[in-house]
Amino acid sequence: xxxxxxxxxxxxxxxxxxxxxxxxxxxxxxxxxxxxxxxxxxxxxxxxxxxxxxxxxxxxxxxxxxxxxxxxxxxxxxxxxxxxxxxxxxxxxxxxxxxxxxxxxxxxxxxxxxxxxxxxxxxxxxxxxxxxxxxxxxxxxxxxxxxxxxxxxxxxxxxxxxxxxxxxxxxxxxxxxxxxxxxxxxxxxxxxxxxxxxxxxxxxxxxxxxxxxxxxxxxxxxxxxxxxxxxxxxxxxxxxxxxxxxxxxxxxxxxxxxxxxxxxxxxxxxxxxxxxxxxxxxxxxxxxxxxxxxxxxxxxxxxxxxxxxxxxxxxxxxxxx
Amino acid sequence: xxxxxxxxxxxxxxxxxxxxxxxxxxxxxxxxxxxxxxxxxxxxxxxxxxxxxxxxxxxxxxxxxxxxxxxxxxxxxxxxxxxxxxxxxxxxxxxxxxxxxxxxxxxxxxxxxxxxxxxxxxxxxxxxxxxxxxxxxxxxxxxxxxxxxxxxxxxxxxxxxxxxxxxxxxxxxxxxxxxxxxxxxxxxxxxxxxxxxxxxxxxxxxxxxxxxxxxxxxxxxxxxxxxxxxxxxxxxxxxxxxxxxxxxxxxxxxxxxxxxxxxxxxxxxxxxxxxxxxxxxxxxxxxxxxxxxxxxxxxxxxxxxxxxxxxxxxxxxxxxxxxxxxxxxxxxxxxxxxxxxxxxxxxxxxxxxxxxxxxxxxxxxxxxxxxxxxxxxxxxxxxxxxxxxxxxxxxxxxxxxxxxxxxxxxxxxxxxxxxxxxxxxxxxxxxxxxxxxxxxxxxxxxxxxxxxxxxxxxxxxxxxxxxxxxxxxxxxxxxxxxxxxxxxxxxxxxxxxxxxxxxxxxxxxxxxxxxxxxxxxxxxxxxxxxxxxxxxxxxxxxxxxxxxxxxxxxxxxxxxxxxxxxxxxx
Numbered sequence: 001x002x003x004x005x006x007x008x009x010x011x012x013x014x015x016x017x018x019x020x021x022x023x024x025x026x027x028x029x030x031x032x033x034x035x036x037x038x039x040x041x042x043x044x045x046x047x048x049x050x051x052x053x054x055x056x057x058x059x060x061x062x063x064x065x066x067x068x069x070x071x072x073x074x075x076x077x078x079x080x081x082x083x084x085x086x087x088x089x090x091x092x093x094x095x096x097x098x099x100x101x102x103x104x105x106x107x108x109x110x111x112x113x114x115x116x117x118x119x120x121x122x123x124x125x126x127x128x129x130x131x132x133x134x135x136x137x138x139x140x141x142x143x144x145x146x147x148x149x150x151x152x153x154x155x156x157x158x159x160x161x162x163x164x165x166x167x168x169x170x171x172x173x174x175x176x177x178x179x180x181x182x183x184x185x186x187x188x189x190x191x192x193x194x195x196x197x198x199x200x201x202x203x204x205x206x207x208x209x210x211x212x213x214x215x216x217x218x219x220x221x222x223x224x225x226x227x228x229x230x231x232x233x234x235x236x237x238x239x240x241x242x243x244x245x246x247x248x249x250x251x252x253x254x255x256x257x258x259x260x261x262x263x264x265x266x267x268x269x270x271x272x273x274x275x276x277x278x279x280x281x282x283x284x285x286x287x288x289x290x291x292x293x294x295x296x297x298x299x300x301x302x303x304x305x306x307x308x309x310x311x312x313x314x315x316x317x318x319x320x321x
Numbered sequence: 322x323x324x325x326x327x328x329x330x331x332x333x334x335x336x337x338x339x340x341x342x343x344x345x346x347x348x349x350x351x352x353x354x355x356x357x358x359x360x361x362x363x364x365x366x367x368x369x370x371x372x373x374x375x376x377x378x379x380x381x382x383x384x385x386x387x388x389x390x391x392x393x394x395x396x397x398x399x400x401x402x403x404x405x406x407x408x409x410x411x412x413x414x415x416x417x418x419x420x421x422x423x424x425x426x427x428x429x430x431x432x433x434x435x436x437x438x439x440x441x442x443x444x445x446x447x448x449x450x451x452x453x454x455x456x457x458x459x460x461x462x463x464x465x466x467x468x469x470x471x472x473x474x475x476x477x478x479x480x481x482x483x484x485x486x487x488x489x490x491x492x493x494x495x496x497x498x499x500x501x502x503x504x505x506x507x508x509x510x511x512x513x514x515x516x517x518x519x520x521x522x523x524x525x526x527x528x529x530x531x532x533x534x535x536x537x538x539x540x541x542x543x544x545x546x547x548x549x550x551x552x553x554x555x556x557x558x559x560x561x562x563x564x565x566x567x568x569x570x571x572x573x574x575x576x577x578x579x580x581x582x583x584x585x586x587x588x589x590x591x592x593x594x595x596x597x598x599x600x601x602x603x604x605x606x607x608x609x610x611x612x613x614x615x616x617x618x619x620x621x622x623x624x625x626x627x628x629x630x631x632x633x634x635x636x637x638x639x640x641x642x643x644x645x646x647x648x649x650x651x652x653x654x655x656x657x658x659x660x661x662x663x664x665x666x667x668x669x670x671x672x673x674x675x676x677x678x679x680x681x682x683x684x685x686x687x688x689x690x691x692x693x694x695x696x697x698x699x700x701x702x703x704x705x706x707x708x709x710x711x712x713x714x715x716x717x718x719x720x721x722x723x724x725x726x727x728x729x730x731x732x733x734x735x736x737x738x739x740x741x742x743x744x745x746x747x748x749x750x751x752x753x754x755x756x757x758x759x760x761x762x763x764x765x766x767x768x769x770x771x772x773x774x775x776x777x778x779x780x781x782x783x784x785x786x787x788x789x790x791x792x793x794x795x796x797x798x799x800x801x802x803x804x805x806x807x808x809x810x811x812x813x814x815x816x817x818x819x820x821x822x823x824x825x826x827x828x829x830x831x832x833x834x835x836x837x838x839x840x841x842x843x844x845x846x847x848x849x850x851x852x853x854x855x856x857x858x859x860x861x862x863x864x865x866x867x868x869x870x871x872x873x874x875x876x877x878x879x880x881x882x883x884x885x886x887x888x889x890x891x
Contacts (some may be wrong), residue, residue: 121421
């Protein structure tokens with residue numbers, strides 16, 4: 001099956017370096033991965049192509065890149081899954097990190113953010129003479145997070161990082177969760193308090209991109225949501241992130257429909273005048289487009305609100321048991 | 322010239338390297354790690370099944386573990402080293418657990434075990450089927466906590482030596498910039514992993530190019546047991562990816578084309594869980610005698626049940642789906658033996674020293690080694706599954722401790738940058754080559770397929786002699802290989818060229834050892850010498866680099882403490 005690999009290239013050693021696309025036609029088998037294709041290019045057509053790769057089996061995390069616009073491990077992406085009838089496959093370096101050369105990116109910021117969550121076990125006191133006792137289920141649950149191979153694919157496709165480089169990101173938060181959920185770790189509240197502030201667990205917009213692209217089924221966003229729940233359970237200091245969740249739930253429970261202006265005001269707090277004033281231009285733009293719904297007393301509960309309240313009562317009871 | 326100075330420099334950041342660095346650090350030494358890939362990209366990741374230890378507090382005996390390791394080695398393992406491995410295993414497992422490894426638990430919340438090949442008792446501790454990865458990431462966490470400097474993506478080109486022929490550091494260049502630097506140190510620990518890519522195919526990652534062994538060899542330290550190359554019984558056709566022994570440990574069957582569990586006729590007691598060399602030979606015979614299916618036999622997991630496979634064999638089920646298009650819960654998987662592990666390596670003593678304090682053999686003072694790159698010899702003629710992870714943590718720790726102690730007695734010896742000039746000139750010469758039409762890929766492929774043909778499960782003089790001639794030619798042709806990329810930034814073509822040179826060194830020693838050992842023992846099975854010959858060959862072959870001609874050879878007796886060689890039956 002003849003396939004064309006259209007590769008985004010960049011060589012900083014050139015005079016006036018600028019990225020460009022270069023196409024390579026290679027003959028591939030239906031069992032081949034995109035990495036097999038790239039290796040073929042490197043071995044048969046152009047040994048100047050730079051990429052990282054090692055295990056070929058989706059365990060070392062070296063070959064994260066964008067394939068037809070979506071981040072993935074090249075070794076785990078079958079050619080037939082992205083180009084069933086042959087044709088062209090576009091291969092580019094990962095997003096949200098600088099490019100060093102061709103498909104090789106600079107992951108130093110990625111690692112700096114991993115380090116930010118103090119990613120090591122912190123038990124209390126001296127260790128027991130033998131192993132720590134820990135429930136089998138808890139360890140099995142953690143092994144679902146420990147499968148993370150730090151490939152950077154989730155970070156590459158994270159839509160928050162695209163506009164806010166301060167966000168610690170899905171990989172680091174999944175790593176943090178691994179310690180928060182570890183029964184042997186004694187610093188749960190401290191960890192959650194660190195993650196509670198700006199750039200931490202509340203900055204995820206739940207777009208699901210990380211869950212979708214993660215090659216190991218780590219589901220970083222789900223871990224972030226668990227972190228939030230655990231944070232509220234241990235009562236980390238109230239921040240706009242946790243208030244947003246609380247107020248959101250409260251409004252839905254009472255009205256069945258979101259009262260957006262109220263959500264903003266209560267989340268930011270009535271005393272937070274600078275932030276509230278900052279919202280005015282947005283409010284005006286929304287007004288001009290007729291997008292400001294009624295608020296406060298004008299915002300009536302929906303018909304059948306008692307059903308919604310019943311759901312709330314039911315979930316609360318269930319959570320208590 | 323940029324120079325760095327440390328007490329101890331560790332080359333490689335897999336399990337052995339990071340474990341060594343941590344213990345040297347805990348002894349108070351200033352330590353740096355140099356690695357050609359980021360630590361979590363290391364090949365220790367690929368160890369799937371688990372790590373052995375006889376925990377005495379739950380009724381296991383270290384002597385049983387030691388005996389099975391010795392028997393597995395076909396009595397070529399040095400028994401003093403094996404005893405240390407088995408005795409210290411328990412403490413190291415518990416230490417790993419305390420660091421944070423999420424080992425599988427039993428219902429009481431204590432560490433759970435599974436069975437592995439060559440052993441009668443379940444003493445393999447595990448994290449699903451990604452044990453290596455789970456431990457590697459935890460050791461990396463410990464390195465972060467200790468704030469040890471890690472020189473990521475640095476490629477080491479030479480071991481530095483002072484006027485007294487002692488190790489004085491390394492020469493390396495940063496892959497991202499191509500800039501050379503000198504690392505002065507009182508001790509160097511080589512933990513650079515195995516040499517799998519000398520073979521094609523191999524279960525090993527593309528980075529496993531025998532760098533550590535070749536660096537030591539070129540520096541004058543001997544390599545040992547190099548003829549002992551393990552073929553793993555269950556690898557995928559094609560690229561040769563590994564399917565963990567955990568599958569058989571958990572009860573999977575091996576079937577031939579008639580649906581028979583053929584191991585019954587080769588190892589009636591241990592069946593699928595006989596030693597790897599025994600199972601690999603059995604599979605080869607089945608395939609050669611026409612009872613295979615397209616060059617493979619079948620691994621059948623279906624009777625284990627969906628839920629069990631999902632919990633305990635998750636990664637290999639996923640791997641089979643992606644790379645072989647087979648769901649283990651529904652179909653048997655075609656597999657065959659594939660090159661997997663090098664039992665041999667840089668000769669070290671039980672504390673990782675690459676020289677003999679009793680001066681019975683020559684080496685390089687100040688140089689240490691641990692992990693697959695080293696050979697104590699623990700694994701002798703054949704390594705038991707789940708002993709390699711154990712080897713890295715036990716002997717990584719010991720090498721780190723010993724290197725730190727050694728460093729306390731030494732002073733930094735500044736050596737001239739002659740070696741650095743030589744290496745820099747070599748790189749410049751490679752970049753300047755016009756080329757004779759040979760490519761790195763062609764040479765590597767020829768080397769790999771040659772080794773896989775003539776130095777695999779069954780060997781004979783004629784085949785190995787042919788391989789020796791081919792490798793010699795490839796070494797000559799290496800001088801003419803050119804690459805297109807003439808730049809210095811992240812030049813992966815340059816790295817492959819340098820790695821190929823190291824791999825050719827390794828191939829040369831494997832063949833030299835294998836031609837010399839005129840018997841069949843462990844993984845080294847010769848169709849022209851069918852029997853094990855304890856009278857003549859109960860000894861190790863040491864290989865020294867020689868600038869002209871084949872490697873110089875020497876021999877060392879096998880250390881026997883309590884287990885006299887017996888006939889090996891499974």
